[in-house]
Amino acid sequence: MPIFTPGRRWQPPFMPFKREPRASRLLAYLERRVKGPLFGCRMCGNCLLQETAFICPMECAKGVRNGPCGGSTEECCYVDETRPCIWYHIYDRAFKMGREEKLLEVLPPLDWDQVGTETWGDVWHQMREVGMGKFFGGMLSRKAAKRAATWDSVFYPIRQQDWWQGDSKYHPPGYEEPLSELERRLKAGEFVVTGEVAPPMSTATGKMCRMVDLVAPYVAAVNFTDNPSATCRMSSMSCSIHALGRGVEPVMQIAARDRTRTGLQSEVMGASSLGIRNVLCLSGDSGRMGPPPMGRLDVVDLDSVQMIWLLRRMRDEGHYLDGRPIKFPPQLFIGAAASPFASRPEFQALREHKKINAGAQFFQTNLVFDPDGLDVWLNELAKRDVLDKVYILVGITPVKSLKMAQYMDRDVPGVSIPQPLLKRLEDAGDGVQEESVAITLELIEAIRQKEGVNGIHLMAVGWEEIVPRIVTEGNLLPPDFKVPEEAESAGAEAGQAATS
Numbered sequence: 001m002p003i004f005t006p007g008r009r010w011q012p013p014f015m016p017f018k019r020e021p022r023a024s025r026l027l028a029y030l031e032r033r034v035k036g037p038l039f040g041c042r043m044c045g046n047c048l049l050q051e052t053a054f055i056c057p058m059e060c061a062k063g064v065r066n067g068p069c070g071g072s073t074e075e076c077c078y079v080d081e082t083r084p085c086i087w088y089h090i091y092d093r094a095f096k097m098g099r100e101e102k103l104l105e106v107l108p109p110l111d112w113d114q115v116g117t118e119t120w121g122d123v124w125h126q127m128r129e130v131g132m133g134k135f136f137g138g139m140l141s142r143k144a145a146k147r148a149a150t151w152d153s154v155f156y157p158i159r160q161q162d163w164w165q166g167d168s169k170y171h172p173p174g175y176e177e178p179l180s181e182l183e184r185r186l187k188a189g190e191f192v193v194t195g196e197v198a199p200p201m202s203t204a205t206g207k208m209c210r211m212v213d214l215v216a217p218y219v220a221a222v223n224f225t226d227n228p229s230a231t232c233r234m235s236s237m238s239c240s241i242h243a244l245g246r247g248v249e250p251v252m253q254i255a256a257r258d259r260t261r262t263g264l265q266s267e268v269m270g271a272s273s274l275g276i277r278n279v280l281c282l283s284g285d286s287g288r289m290g291p292p293p294m295g296r297l298d299v300v301d302l303d304s305v306q307m308i309w310l311l312r313r314m315r316d317e318g319h320y321l322d323g324r325p326i327k328f329p330p331q332l333f334i335g336a337a338a339s340p341f342a343s344r345p346e347f348q349a350l351r352e353h354k355k356i357n358a359g360a361q362f363f364q365t366n367l368v369f370d371p372d373g374l375d376v377w378l379n380e381l382a383k384r385d386v387l388d389k390v391y392i393l394v395g396i397t398p399v400k401s402l403k404m405a406q407y408m409d410r411d412v413p414g415v416s417i418p419q420p421l422l423k424r425l426e427d428a429g430d431g432v433q434e435e436s437v438a439i440t441l442e443l444i445e446a447i448r449q450k451e452g453v454n455g456i457h458l459m460a461v462g463w464e465e466i467v468p469r470i471v472t473e474g475n476l477l478p479p480d481f482k483v484p485e486e487a488e489s490a491g492a493e494a495g496q497a498a499t500s
């Protein structure tokens with residue numbers, strides 16, 4: 001991508017929600033005419049160009065403002081294959097320019113009062129605030145650090161308003177005692193297993209509850225997905241409450257796709273008041289992956305990094321985004337998704353580093369089928385010196401059929417299955433499920449040896465019955481494990497039936 005970005009795919013600029021004075025409108029018009037062709041600017045009014053290698057991120061199909069999503073590739077955006085992944089290009093250019101550490105700053109969501117308005121006026125006012133002589137003197141300095149500090153004295157207050165104050169520093173949790181059983185086990189150094197149970201597609205919870213009961217003795221916590229593939233199911237919060245009612249610790253997943261800043265803050269307060277402690281913040285699959293008719297794709301209020309930043313500040317600093325104090329803040333063990341096989345490992349490691357700085361305490365990764373590839377990503381995290389700041393649970397799935405494996409390899413963003421594994425499944429014929437179990441156990445054995453890995457996140461996607469067998473044969477049973485009688489018989493029958 002050239003230094004400037006003329007001739008970019010056209011996307012309409014944002015329109016302001018208020019009628020500005022004539023002079024401001026004229027300035028906004030001029031700014032759009034200049035910055036549009038040069039940088040792909042869409043006039044979000046909350047300019048980040050200095051932080052994003054001078055490419056406007058507002059072209060991202062998900063409206064993400066803090067780095068590539070888990071589906072980013074060099075070839076194209078997974079939401080719209082006719083356009084490039086703009087975040088891939090931002091990262092690529094930032095690395096080439098040696099500006100990659102700039103990408104660690106947690107950038108704010110849009111202030112819609114500014115949307116569609118000019119920022120040149122703000123820059124001018126801020127330069128006057130700093131002092132013109134001081135600004136130009138600083139910018140002409142021979143010392144790079146002084147030039148950078150001078151630049152930031154003008155642009156930082158513009159992009160980081162008082163209500164956000166994002167930075168690129170690590171913010172450790174502001175408490176000592178573990179908030180959840182999952183956190184307690186991880187802190188104690190246990191190699192933990194979490195599982196995933198799909199929420200039901202109707203109001204009947206019988207099957208889900210049976211699966212929760214079956215899986216629960218084998219795992220530290222059970223995840224409930226939040227409308228995966230942008231397809232409606234029962235909410236993750238409702239399923240989490242059902243789990244709590246059965247004495248099972250949930251991980252409530254929250255997709256930014258379906259949240260506004262007001263909705264998110266309200267939801268986590270409610271969740272915490274009901275006893276939900278583990279939350280997993282995700283961008284969420286694009287609405288394009290869901291069934292028709294397609295809803296709006298271009299209105300995204302928050303991305304996952306912003307969600308993490310917001311929740312950590314609510315918990316540790318005890319205030320809402322608008323600054324109002326929270327007398328009894330939510331108690332949350334904050335997790336995030338990680339995608340070792342999207343874009344490039346060094347790009348993803350930078351993105352995970354940013355999530356850790358923002359407040360992510362544990363990662364559950366996308367599906368991993370290649371332990372060697374996982375090493376590359378872990379090495380990149382080690383270079384960033386963040387492995388001791390986050391717990392990593394590696395996503396593993398026992399695929400139930402060859403068709404499912406092929407679908408995952410072909411269509412699921414950020415997932416790739418090495419050809420030799422696909423070949424093994426293909427050659428297995430009717431024994432594909434038994435072969436899949438063998439592959440899963442081999443993967444677990446290889447992955448659990450790796451430094452920096454704290455556990456396994458088992459995503460059995462419609463094959464929850466196999467979880468007891470995988471955990472048992474993978475030598476992953478928790479130290480205080482006791483098989484409840486019902487679960488034992490149900491698990492044995494289900495496991496046999498599933499692989500016979």
Ligand code: SF4
Pocket residue numbers: 059060061062063064067068069070071072073076077078079080084085086087088
């Ligand atoms: S792949 Fe993801 S990050 Fe990249 S442009 Fe598309 S939605 Fe945005």
